[in-house]
Structure formats: C-alpha cells, structure tokens
Amino acid sequence: MNASLHGVIPAAGTGSRMAADRPKQYLQIGGHTLLEISAQTLLRVPGMASLTIALHPQDDRARGLPLLQDPRIRFTVGGEERADSVLAALLAITGTEDDWVLVHDAARPGLPLAAAQRLIERVLAAGRGGILALPLVDTIKRADREGLIEATLERDRLWRAQTPQMFRLGELTAALQQAAASGQGVTDEASAMELAGHPVQLVPGSPANLKVTLPEDLALAAWYLGAKEGVCE
Template identity: 55%
Template sequence: MSDIWAVVPAAGSGSRMAQSQSKQYLPLYGRSLLDWSVAALLDYAGLRGCVVALPEGDLGREHSAVLSDPRVQLCAGGASRADSVAAGLGALPARDEDWVLVHDAARPCLGQAQLEALIETVTASGVGGLLATPVTDTLKRGSAEGRVTDTLDRDSIWSAQTPQMFQVGDLRTALHQAAHRNLKVTDEASAMEAAGFPVQLVRGAGSNLKVTYAPDMQLAAFWLKTLYPQLTDSAGKPS
C-alpha cells in the first residue's frame, strides 16, 4: 500500500508583500502563515510525514510547535520553488510509488474537506492532480503597452491551487527533466505536464487563497476564523 507524504517549499522571500520579514513567517492568530499551512496537512490522519524546505540560514533558528512536530523534517531549500521541492523530495524517506502532497507555505486556509477530496480522487484513480477552481472573471490578454489584444475563452480555464499530489518517483523525474531542459515551472503540475504525465483537476475552494500581497492577510484572517473558530478565538485578535 502506498504511503502519503507532504513537501512544503518555504525558502522564498515573498518580496511582493513589501514586509521586513519573509512572507511565510508573517503572523496571524498566533501562528505564522507557514505554521497554518503545515498544520492543515498534519491534521490529515493518514499523512506519514512532511518535509519543509526553508532558507538554509533559518534551519538553526528556534522553531514553532508545528515545525517541531515529530512528523516534520526540515531541509534547506533552493533558489527556486522547483529546487526547494526537489530538495524536499530528496529528504523524504519515501518510495517511488508513494504519493506526495506539495503545498504552498503561504496558503494557510486549506480546508480538510478539500484536502480529503484531493487525496480520495487521486488515490482512487491513480492519476495525479491538483486542487483548482474554475475562473469566473472575463480574461483579457494585454500587450506590452497595456492595451487589450484579445479576450480569452474562460470556459476551460482553471486557477491552480495547492496541494498538488503526485507519485514521488514521477514527480522526481518530471522536475529533473524540467531542470535538464531549463524549463521554467511555476508549479508541480506544469513539470508533470511537460514530462507527459496526465494531470487531473480536483475542484477546490475560493477560501484556499495564496497570500501574495499585503491586503490578502485580511482575507486570510477571515477564512481562518471561519475554518478554525476555536483556534482563532483562543488566540484573540490577528497579529
């Protein structure tokens, strides 16, 4: 029987937040964004373990209760997301046929219903996949001068989220091939697609937002309060 593992790439700086500290360490309700993201994975009873890829200089710092959980292992990440995920996969004591969930460090509002739906869909079909939501806005393609060049058909367009779940051996192969071909991959699904592996879409939720800009913190606070009322009530006001 295949085991389920997780990797959380958290070695980036989140420069678009314009904050003095790295985005993954920003606090909400007494926990960092990273802690909330990792804790959501640890709440899944079937998870064997989780590797968090941090900046090398952060490995020796004092860590939170979440990152000190015995199921969590820390490793040094890389210069890019793909490098950090590859490092995390290298640190996993997993078999090629095992499954791995890759989740954003700054996506703290993952609900257990969505996580379980992804795991159940992927393991039942044997085809890797990702949480995603259909795009509802009208999409425009723009020129370098800021002019609209055309309108895209949104009916087949989805917004990718995480976790993204693939077999460990396949994802290792896909990331290696992407690096060898010097392909820029912004998520694991794009590496799998480029390597010719099938990837399925599993409908996620709008609450599973990625904190990218400063105003996103307020929205994340709202969703955390909705998803985890007991934890957020005990923590008081968000930091």
C-alpha cells in the same frame, strides 16, 4: 492505501511582493505564522507519514516555532526557485517511488481539510496525479506591452491552479529533474508533470485556499480563517 502519504512545503522564498519585514510565510494570523497554519493542516490529513519543509539556507526561524515540533516534520535546505526547493524536499523523503506526495504552499493557510481529502480521494480512485483548482468566473483580458486590451480570452476551460498538488514520489522527482536538466522553468509541480507527459486531473478547490501574495491578501486569509486564537487546534 498501501503506499505512504507524505507532505512537502517549499518555504525558502523571501516574499518580496509583500513588502514586509520578514518572509511572508512568517507573517501571522491569530498568533501563528502562515507556515505553521499550513503545516498543521497537512499534518491533520489522515495517514500523513511525514512533512518535509524546505527552508532558505539562512532561515533560523522555523525550527523554533511551537507548531513545528511534530516528530513527523523534517527540514531541508531549499533552492533559488520553487522547483529547486520541492525537488530538495522530495530527495529528503524516506519512502518508495510509489508513495504519494502532497506539495502545498506555505502561504495558503486557508486550505480546508475537506478540500485536501477530496483531492486525495480523487487521485487514489483514478490512480493518477491531480491538483486543487478553481474554474475562472471573471472575464479574462490579455494585454499588450502598453497595458491595452489585446484580446478577450475564452474562459470555459480555464482554471486557477491551487495547492496541494498530489503525485507519485518517483514520478514527480523524475519530472522535476528532467525539467531542470532541460532548462525548462516550471512554476508548479503540475507543469513539470505535464512536460514529462503525465496526465494531471483538476479537482475543485476552495476560495478559502487563496495564496497570500500581496498585503491585502493577508486580511482576506484572516477573514476566511476567522482570525481567532486556537485557529490551529
């Protein structure tokens, strides 16, 4: 691969739905924070040139974490929304517009390295960006404002988006800037790329790559990881 590969982790959020005494990226599994575990997975990807982590401006935890001392890691100040933090990280990367970027959630500690490599292989083979995702298997209901079922949706072509999401550095930067300038809120990088008119491919992810959002998710993530000492080794 001629172009370089970079990682980005937006970690400026507070994780209010966890109802914990700290942002969820600093909750621990096996003695390590979710942020450390997620970062270590990206750093193990062959050819990863750098990893930029966007932090809350008052965050004083990350820089002292043992597993975040890799010389490829740099920190930058994130923003109010995920898209703001990702954009700040992209602008901090030293690279070319044709470089590739993997954007990954700090709260997805269970990402299998094989899934990340599968995404990279598919994206490079096709020459277009893509995301890890899982097809829906449950019956999907749409509710009205009173919590009553309004409709049952066809699930045949519905997928649950995961991360990493992989795109060209220049294209993703421009797409996020365009979305911000137009006032269109985007909840992930693929949304910004779609709005900018770029095709985005879906690459099968893994159930282990769940996002820790609610308290019960932490136990499930720990189960997937084995919750043993040395989980990041």
